[in-house]
Amino acid sequence: MSSTAPVLVSIRDLVKRFGPTTAVDGVSLDVAQGEFLTFLGSSGSGKTTTLFIVAGFEDPTGGDVLIDGRSVLSVAPNKRNIGMVFQRYTLFPHLSVFDNVAFPLAVRRRPRHEIEQAVKETLALVRLEEFAARKPGQLSGGQQQRVALARALVYKPRILLMDEPLAALDKKLREEIQIEIRRIHRELGVTILYVTHDQEEALRLSDRIAVFSHGRVVQVGSGADLYERPADAFVAGFIGNSNFLPARVRGVDAERTAVELPNGAVVAGRTDSALASGGEASLMIRPEKLFLVNGRDAPDANYDCRVDVTLRDSTYLGDSLQREVVTPWGQCLMVRQTGDAEALSHAGTGAALTLCWHSGDARVFRKTAGSSAPRS
Amino acid sequence: MRSTLRRGRAWPLRGFGPALPALVFLFVFMVAPLAVLFLRSVTEPTLGLGNYAELLGDATYGRVLFNTFTVATVVTVVTLALGYPVAWLLVILPSRVARWLFAIILLSMWTNLLARTYGWMVLLQRTGVINRTLMDLGLISEPLPLVNNLAGVTIGMTYIMLPFIILPLHATLSAIDPAIMQAASIAGARPRQIFFRVLLPLSLPGIGAGCLMVFVMALGYYVTPALLGGASTTMLAELIAQQVQSLLNWGLGSAAAFILLTVTLILYAIYVRAIGLGRPQ
Amino acid sequence: MLLSLNRMGPGRYALYSIGVLVALFLLFPILFIALLSFGSSQWLQFPPPGWTLKWYRDFFDDPRWIAAILTSLKVGLCVMALSIALGLPAAFALVRGSFPGRVALRAFFTSPMIVPIVILAIALYAVFLRLGLNGTFIGFVAAHLILALPFSIICIVNALEGFDEAIEKAAIVCGASKLEAICRITLPSIRLGIFAGALFSFLISWDEVVLGIFMASPSLQTLPVKMWTTLRQDLSPVIAAASTLLIVVTMAVMALAAFIRRRSEP
Numbered sequence A: 001m002s003s004t005a006p007v008l009v010s011i012r013d014l015v016k017r018f019g020p021t022t023a024v025d026g027v028s029l030d031v032a033q034g035e036f037l038t039f040l041g042s043s044g045s046g047k048t049t050t051l052f053i054v055a056g057f058e059d060p061t062g063g064d065v066l067i068d069g070r071s072v073l074s075v076a077p078n079k080r081n082i083g084m085v086f087q088r089y090t091l092f093p094h095l096s097v098f099d100n101v102a103f104p105l106a107v108r109r110r111p112r113h114e115i116e117q118a119v120k121e122t123l124a125l126v127r128l129e130e131f132a133a134r135k136p137g138q139l140s141g142g143q144q145q146r147v148a149l150a151r152a153l154v155y156k157p158r159i160l161l162m163d164e165p166l167a168a169l170d171k172k173l174r175e176e177i178q179i180e181i182r183r184i185h186r187e188l189g190v191t192i193l194y195v196t197h198d199q200e201e202a203l204r205l206s207d208r209i210a211v212f213s214h215g216r217v218v219q220v221g222s223g224a225d226l227y228e229r230p231a232d233a234f235v236a237g238f239i240g241n242s243n244f245l246p247a248r249v250r251g252v253d254a255e256r257t258a259v260e261l262p263n264g265a266v267v268a269g270r271t272d273s274a275l276a277s278g279g280e281a282s283l284m285i286r287p288e289k290l291f292l293v294n295g296r297d298a299p300d301a302n303y304d305c306r307v308d309v310t311l312r313d314s315t316y317l318g319d320s321l322q323r324e325v326v327t328p329w330g331q332c333l334m335v336r337q338t339g340d341a342e343a344l345s346h347a348g349t350g351a352a353l354t355l356c357w358h359s360g361d362a363r364v365f366r367k368t369a370g371s372s373a374p375r376s
Numbered sequence B: 001m002r003s004t005l006r007r008g009r010a011w012p013l014r015g016f017g018p019a020l021p022a023l024v025f026l027f028v029f030m031v032a033p034l035a036v037l038f039l040r041s042v043t044e045p046t047l048g049l050g051n052y053a054e055l056l057g058d059a060t061y062g063r064v065l066f067n068t069f070t071v072a073t074v075v076t077v078v079t080l081a082l083g084y085p086v087a088w089l090l091v092i093l094p095s096r097v098a099r100w101l102f103a104i105i106l107l108s109m110w111t112n113l114l115a116r117t118y119g120w121m122v123l124l125q126r127t128g129v130i131n132r133t134l135m136d137l138g139l140i141s142e143p144l145p146l147v148n149n150l151a152g153v154t155i156g157m158t159y160i161m162l163p164f165i166i167l168p169l170h171a172t173l174s175a176i177d178p179a180i181m182q183a184a185s186i187a188g189a190r191p192r193q194i195f196f197r198v199l200l201p202l203s204l205p206g207i208g209a210g211c212l213m214v215f216v217m218a219l220g221y222y223v224t225p226a227l228l229g230g231a232s233t234t235m236l237a238e239l240i241a242q243q244v245q246s247l248l249n250w251g252l253g254s255a256a257a258f259i260l261l262t263v264t265l266i267l268y269a270i271y272v273r274a275i276g277l278g279r280p281q
Numbered sequence C: 001m002l003l004s005l006n007r008m009g010p011g012r013y014a015l016y017s018i019g020v021l022v023a024l025f026l027l028f029p030i031l032f033i034a035l036l037s038f039g040s041s042q043w044l045q046f047p048p049p050g051w052t053l054k055w056y057r058d059f060f061d062d063p064r065w066i067a068a069i070l071t072s073l074k075v076g077l078c079v080m081a082l083s084i085a086l087g088l089p090a091a092f093a094l095v096r097g098s099f100p101g102r103v104a105l106r107a108f109f110t111s112p113m114i115v116p117i118v119i120l121a122i123a124l125y126a127v128f129l130r131l132g133l134n135g136t137f138i139g140f141v142a143a144h145l146i147l148a149l150p151f152s153i154i155c156i157v158n159a160l161e162g163f164d165e166a167i168e169k170a171a172i173v174c175g176a177s178k179l180e181a182i183c184r185i186t187l188p189s190i191r192l193g194i195f196a197g198a199l200f201s202f203l204i205s206w207d208e209v210v211l212g213i214f215m216a217s218p219s220l221q222t223l224p225v226k227m228w229t230t231l232r233q234d235l236s237p238v239i240a241a242a243s244t245l246l247i248v249v250t251m252a253v254m255a256l257a258a259f260i261r262r263r264s265e266p
Ligand SMILES: Nc1ncnc2c1ncn2[C@@H]1O[C@H](COP(=O)(O)OP(=O)(O)O)[C@@H](O)[C@H]1O
Pocket: A018, A021, A022, A023, A024, A041, A042, A043, A044, A045, A046, A047, A048, A049, A050
């Protein structure tokens, strides 16, 4: 959808420095009308700063923000007609829920009956009609953030900014409100820029995700793009779980890159970046793409890559079985087995097994500082 | 153009403007008069530090300094000894009782200073209730000299300073996590050990803050010593007032004022360094 | 509980007795004066030989006492208003500003609490003598304002530090201008702090005696100054009556503060 809709927000080469620290370091993004775009990244990666520049609370050191093709940097935040929900609870403590939601219309000097109508509708949208008379102090955290959402939507802004709005809530409540946010996005068609450090939340909500690291956007794409074709080891480590195997590049062709593992085994993986033969690299493979077979059994012909391993531990997780195996070079790898886990259920700790996978499921990345990427 | 205009907010004095009226006011009405006073202390009657030399060298004035520091020290020690248990009680008493105790402390603190001092003048005088009662009980045959001397000043000042040590102590004590005491208790400490090894060390910041506050206030106090003290027990603040008001000796009075101010500001600086500028209540 | 009471053993009785003694010590002079003000003895005998309202009559019949009350009220209200008018913006600068020397400025703003009042009094007296401000209304207000300002600034700074600036930002994205956001959202949210600052400022002025002693002229005296000059002559029971009235005022103000605090809690 994002490819067909016109661009609404355009962030161009944005840079923001606070004294010696560079919080945002050349971010460029186009957000289509009606799109749900999420900034995903660990704390301190510049997500909030970027969002605050779009909102107008910070001035960029360089770059530009365009809405509808026009720069908004000279427009004061209260004139940008953007809605925003903050990470912390920001309801006006002395006003009732109704007056909180009515506030944006009141400062726009709308007539009384119009305000009442709009507030009622918006409270209904977040399913809080019956709380209109309460004060914020009498609401739970989840309710407060829903009121904040209503307050940000009541004046029908075209753009809604949300800065980790659910970070302070517990998991169950968070999932409930995520469903509400999806529904509201579908119903209203509002363009949403959403910030989170929670990859699951990003995957669940977004049309596209922009992965932030050290003030830069390392990759933009749909959840599937990021998971299946991560641009680098950082993204691979940030989205989903992964195993990183140290490797040395042996040969490069159009489809596959052949690499040598520390034990001398030569395996292959796909790659997007040009790699020099002989260079250090890192082979990434997802735990659910790995298979274990008994050392003596003939491996499946589908799996063209193999390494001998020792089983260290098995954990039963209900829908899957998680195994830890140790490679000949002493590295511990995660394997997730679903369905046909039966076959090896008897294998005990210390059993000699063969780990195999399909070279099309593995990816080879250049060795960078990011290859020891965080597991989120 | 747009950006340069808005970038103006990154000006190094960002947000300073609103402080200006208050700052100007204090400069005109506090700093400037104090500066003038200082000038007088080194120019009247002659240019130089003669006034300071006289104050620090003369036995009469030495006596005044001695009185001042003695009273301030005694008052600090006594208020701490009385105030610490009360602050502690405020924390551990059931809240209904504690509220009453609190109300009494605040009432006495906010009751007009002269009204309270007047009360002590009446109570402590030769024919006052205290002497009368003690004589009726046969404990004394002559009225005790309780007023117009250092005893009177100390009683009156202790009375006035007590809330100023109880409140910071209470703030410190109530900020201590009770779980720490429980942990100490589980670890086998007896109540006395808990007090000396856990509670007391943890409340040292409050003790420091309260004592410094009381000591500084006591050093420069005027009203109570003037009303409850006597001719031979002059304290520094009275000396300053006398020199200026009755003797029109501005040079010496100003010099005394600056000795007091310097000591006060040094103690204040220590206070700010050690405790920071927290809330006074 | 820090060492709960029932586990403390006999030590708690020592604690109780100190508590009771201190409470009595603090209450004693206040109650004593209130009683004496109704006693009939000119020489403040206790227990009084009889009861009378004479001292209150003397107080209210004397136009100088009434004038002193009015002066104190007027000065106090002016000091209160100015203290907030100067203290509110100053507090914003201290909390929101990002200029070098903010900590030093804060220390400077609280320093009038520390400077011994006598010193301030003679310094002002000397300068006011030149300016012709001694004993004038403006002189009283300016002098008292010096002492009141730290209290309003501290109260408002505390309130403002407890107020999340993101709430003000939220009002601004909602479409409010900066000024509108401050007036409609921030100020109402910190009103308790402003109120406390105003109350303290008034009480500081209402009680201030030393600054007044030095610069008062016989024509304009605040209540404490009038009490002081009377006290210096004798321990007249009229002062007991005046003191009792002041105690009642203090209790009323404290009750008002407690009431407003309780009502504003959700
Ligand atoms: N007002 C500020 N002053 C100085 N540094 C800041 C300021 N705001 C953010 N930063 C710094 O900029 C970086 C990015 O911060 P932020 O955008 O808040 O990250 P995120 O929202 O991704 O956690 C951090 O290193 C942070 O310390």
